[in-house]
Amino acid sequence: MIANQDGLKILARHLGDDIVIALYDNAADLMALRPHPLNYFSVGAMGLAASHGLGLALGRPDKRVIVIDGDGSLLMSLGSLVTVAEAAPKNFVHLLWENGVYQANGGHPIPGRARVDFCGLARAAGYHQVHSIATADALEREIGDVLAEEGPVFAALKIDAGPSVKRDFSATRAQGLRDQFRTALQTT
């Protein structure tokens, strides 16, 4: 298993001027680890991370779009896997933070925890490249190649959930960040 903070630190080292979508705890942590105007944290409704990512990938085919999704979030919109695969944007990377819990909602287990095969679902939906990464060493070794593949790419990262701590996510959803994101898109 990959410790949550290790996963984000390793990933952050491999990011360029990519559009990165993250949710809840990952959004708050990524703000500190990788402050960047192309961070996109205003997904709004749980379950829509991949949909926002798809819109950005279609709207900016010149930019790599990386969605750091939650397993509970993806369960809310499993059909989005099929929608993404149908559109098949080459610049779309879907990283699943597979920690088995609703991290921001009390740490309750997701249905099907440790049984549901997210890689199998992504493969069956039609993602071009599918990976499962279970250790920090493997993540360090493989993530660069994963991010460089032609999309849509899916990778399930096996994350150690750790404790669920109540946090304030309001800073990740500030209007200023959305304005900054829009401006950055127009100038890059």
Added chain:
Amino acid sequence: MQTVDHTAKRHKTREEQPGSASQRKAAGVLHGAAVIEAIRASGLSYVLSVPDLFTSSGLLVPLAQSNDPPLLRLSREDEGIGIASALSYCDKRALLLIQYTGFHDSVNALRAVTLDYKLPLVMMIGLLGHDPEKAPRDSPRRGVRLVTPILDALEIPYHAIHDDSHVGLIKPAIEGAYATATAVALLIARKPVFP
């Protein structure tokens, strides 16, 4: 032509003034080709859709055949709210073509994404089973009757498109939504025929 007031508190709607019943009966037809022409004139980059029997043959089939604007098929309607919102950051416009059932299913996404984040969204909503001689809130079908009260509660302006005489409302509604970063609903109140 009805002016849409995009201020949050007071929005005018087209529903209550669709023309008299006799006028609507005389007109009595909504041509899909005219609707599609208005869509194409509105600078849209994508049509996002879950099929709706009401608009299937008159709108979605010809749009799919022409792929102009490009059609993106969704698994579920609320995906379209995320996609359209994200496209708006890229200065690209989209039309969400859905049935009223999908509108009902998407209310949380509408509230959390479109309204809370002040983003543009254009929904074209087919009122399956509606009697086009009535205003949507007087529809014999409960699901249709609930559409405009919910839009009112969300403070989202709307226009009921009963026949060809209302097609002229489409382009200004789309342009207004994107000019002011607000949502608008275009309610297809009569089954369109094609062309």
